[in-house]
Amino acid sequence: MQHPPRLDQAFLPHPATALILQESLSEIEAELWAKAQTRHPLPRQTDHLRDLMRHTDPRCRSRLGQSLQRDPWQDECLLLQRLNVPFAIVLGEQDPFINHSYCHALPLPGLWKGKIQIMEGCGHAPHMEAPARFDALLMAFMETCTQANHP
Structure with a gap:
């Protein structure tokens, strides 16, 4: 096992993955992210998750992405x-x-x-x-x- 962990191997490629790091999201992108969270998305769950994503401070998402690129990771x-x-x-x-x-x-x-x-x-x-x-x-x-x- 490599240390620090291999993040490129820990996660699977998915169209919604990068959205968590994107500052601005369209309604379609917020919907895609919300639906990707559950295997059989129910409208109530999708609405809730989409609203959470839309109401998150956009700077939080973009700064998370920036920190992943430059900050040393805790193992x-x-x-x-x-x-x-x-x-x-x-x-x-x-x-x-x-x-x-x-x-x-x-x-x-x-x-x-x-x-x-x-x-x-x-x-x-x-x-x-x-x-x-x-x-x-x-x-x-x-x-x-x-x-x-x-x-």
Whole structure:
């Protein structure tokens, strides 16, 4: 595993990816970004996500892009490897942005259950697509943490 992590390998190519770094967005671009977040976008979710994107300070998006190009990156994988508290990573099975193969290859010894949790049938926002399943997974993780701290 290379350090710092290879961001070019961590993410999948998708037309909506660059939009998060673009200062001004057309209505069509905001809609594309919103629909890309969930596997089966519901109008209510799409409207909410589109509104979030439209109401974000445009300078935030462009400055994020600028910082990615010039600022030194913290090695998040190294930070997680050194973490002395449990942590979980949850990905949607059909996430169009995240490269699962890259994530599964990361050496993360403190990872809950020793693996990344994959939510079947979900895209990038499993907490929106399957909130009951996501909440159950989160509660199970929290219960594990509670038991570890209070035997």
